[in-house]
Amino acid sequence: MSYDVAIVGSGPGGAVTARECARRGLSVVVLEEGDHVEPGEVAPYSLEQMRRQYRHGGLTVALGRPPVAYTEASCVGGGSEVNSGLYHRPDSGVLDEWSRTNAIEGLGAAELAPWSTLVEERLSVATAPGPLSPASEVLRRGAETLGWDGLDVPRWQRPDEAGGKGARQTMLRTYLADAVAAGAEVRPRVRALRLRLERGRATGVHTDRGVVSADQVVVCGGAIQTPALLLRSGIRRNVGRGLSVHPTVKVLADFDAEVNDPADLATYQVKEFAPGLTLGGSAGRPGMIALGLSGTWERDRDLPADWPRQSVYYASIRGQGSGRVRLVPGFEDPLVTYALTRRDLAALRAGLGRLMLLLAAAGARVQVPSYVGAPRVLDADQVPSAAGAMTRGNASVMTVHLCGTAAMGEDRRRGVTDSFGRVHGVANLRVNDASLLPSAPGINPQGTLMAIAHRNVDQMLEGAG
Numbered sequence: 001m002s003y004d005v006a007i008v009g010s011g012p013g014g015a016v017t018a019r020e021c022a023r024r025g026l027s028v029v030v031l032e033e034g035d036h037v038e039p040g041e042v043a044p045y046s047l048e049q050m051r052r053q054y055r056h057g058g059l060t061v062a063l064g065r066p067p068v069a070y071t072e073a074s075c076v077g078g079g080s081e082v083n084s085g086l087y088h089r090p091d092s093g094v095l096d097e098w099s100r101t102n103a104i105e106g107l108g109a110a111e112l113a114p115w116s117t118l119v120e121e122r123l124s125v126a127t128a129p130g131p132l133s134p135a136s137e138v139l140r141r142g143a144e145t146l147g148w149d150g151l152d153v154p155r156w157q158r159p160d161e162a163g164g165k166g167a168r169q170t171m172l173r174t175y176l177a178d179a180v181a182a183g184a185e186v187r188p189r190v191r192a193l194r195l196r197l198e199r200g201r202a203t204g205v206h207t208d209r210g211v212v213s214a215d216q217v218v219v220c221g222g223a224i225q226t227p228a229l230l231l232r233s234g235i236r237r238n239v240g241r242g243l244s245v246h247p248t249v250k251v252l253a254d255f256d257a258e259v260n261d262p263a264d265l266a267t268y269q270v271k272e273f274a275p276g277l278t279l280g281g282s283a284g285r286p287g288m289i290a291l292g293l294s295g296t297w298e299r300d301r302d303l304p305a306d307w308p309r310q311s312v313y314y315a316s317i318r319g320q321g322s323g324r325v326r327l328v329p330g331f332e333d334p335l336v337t338y339a340l341t342r343r344d345l346a347a348l349r350a351g352l353g354r355l356m357l358l359l360a361a362a363g364a365r366v367q368v369p370s371y372v373g374a375p376r377v378l379d380a381d382q383v384p385s386a387a388g389a390m391t392r393g394n395a396s397v398m399t400v401h402l403c404g405t406a407a408m409g410e411d412r413r414r415g416v417t418d419s420f421g422r423v424h425g426v427a428n429l430r431v432n433d434a435s436l437l438p439s440a441p442g443i444n445p446q447g448t449l450m451a452i453a454h455r456n457v458d459q460m461l462e463g464a465g
């Protein structure tokens with residue numbers, strides 16, 4: 001069967017593309033490798049969720065020194081189904097920086113503002129009603145004691161009628177539902193193997209269920225799989241270079257009172273050192289806590305017995321390092337590498353120190369930074385040596401924010417696509433996901449990529465391409 005538009009990947013980028021194309025009357029198919037898992041079917045942050053909604057159960061790593069563990073969702077709705085739902089408007093300073101470095105047209109904050117408003121309305125972006133959760137209150141209290149700036153970050157979560165937190169507005173509940181209502185077909189468990197290219201134009205997608213023909217192909221597989229698919233299809237120029245992430249380190253903190261909500265996490269972020277450094281809270285199920293202690297498990301295996309009084313917090317930097325996605329002949333998965341710079345390592349140490357000072361100020365009794373052989377930190381005086389002892393050799397670094405591997409821009413020395421996601425040198429082929437963002441934005445990225453995806457698909461539908 002032939003479609004006007006075939007979209008690979010149903011995450012935030014693919015869902016925006018599908019909704020807008022279907023609403024303008026185009027025939028649309030969305031090919032999604034992962035399963036359809038209804039919101040609420042698996043417990044948030046659980047091991048079952050990792051198994052059903054993440055690629056390889058969430059166990060993926062970018063090789064380097066230190067290696068950087070990363071997670072990719074793989075399910076209908078992509079990352080939106082599993083993530084924390086924290087929303088920021090695109091940062092105007094970062095947009096200006098990208099416009100300059102990559103020669104991107106029309107990417108000012110004012111130009112994106114109407115798209116951001118649309119996203120905020122459709123996703124019901126708001127701060128949670130009622131008092132801060134205990135895990136958030138820890139961050140707020142520490143920041144207030146130290147005189148640091150922070151905010152309770154709005155989320156795509158519509159409060160329920162009883163004034164409770166309500167349900168996160170994932171793509172399945174919003175953009176994909178709209179797309180399907182407008183006639184789009186979403187096909188789960190279909191993997192795009194490579195693009196069908198004929199005489200310099202994309203005409204469809206080869207999948208593990210046969211060929212899908214389409215006039216336009218939009219690749220939205222996320223910042224690891226999008227470049228892998230382009231490379232498998234023989235599109236190579238700059239593809240897979242420039243992988244950019246928010247390298248993140250964590251601390252397990254133990255308090256007098258209960259702080260942990262196993263079904264949720266802190267929404268408060270400390271932004272005193274933004275956009276270079278963000279401090280916030282992670283998920284705190286017992287399994288996550290045990291993972292946070294993997295570097296000191298022999299000593300600290302008794303700690304998770306008290307897990308409701310413990311929570312995991314993070315320090316996340318806007319890394320300057322860079323990574324690459326490459327194909328390895330004979331293997332299905334791409335090889336991902338990431339090189340942390342010396343400055344990144346210093347910034348992570350400083351971030352870890354600031355995080356531990358903040359947690360000590362908020363009343364943490366015991367802290368364990370998550371690096372191999374880390375000491376237990378019992379008061380603020382011990383923070384400098386504990387942070388300073390994190391090295392390339394022992395650091396345990398992770399990330400959930402991946403960007404930059406098919407960067408947009410008119411500068412063909414850097415960009416894979418033009419300013420609006422059209423792949424340079426191939427007609428009727430676009431990218432419309434986090435791969436386009438030239439670098440990690442210093443804020444949770446979904447709001448930024450969705451506004452950009454809206455703008456790009458609008459330009460496509462106006463017939464400019």
Ligand SMILES: Cc1cc2nc3c(=O)[nH]c(=O)nc-3n(C[C@H](O)[C@H](O)[C@H](O)COP(=O)(O)OP(=O)(O)OC[C@H]3O[C@@H](n4cnc5c(N)ncnc54)[C@H](O)[C@@H]3O)c2cc1C
Pocket residue numbers: 008009010011012013014031032033034071072073074075076077078079080082083084085086087088190191192193220221222223225226229400401402432433434435444445446447449
């Ligand atoms: C645990 C976690 C927490 C996060 N928290 C936040 C947050 O609070 N706020 C925020 O702004 N961001 C957050 N993020 C990041 C955010 O989720 C991502 O930036 C966003 O989902 C990226 O969207 P995308 O469209 O680029 O790709 P993705 O969401 O990665 O979706 C890509 C989809 O394409 C599919 N796919 C890939 N290749 C193929 C193929 N060959 N064939 C068929 N299908 C394919 C994948 O299975 C996947 O479902 C978080 C991410 C994670 C993992």
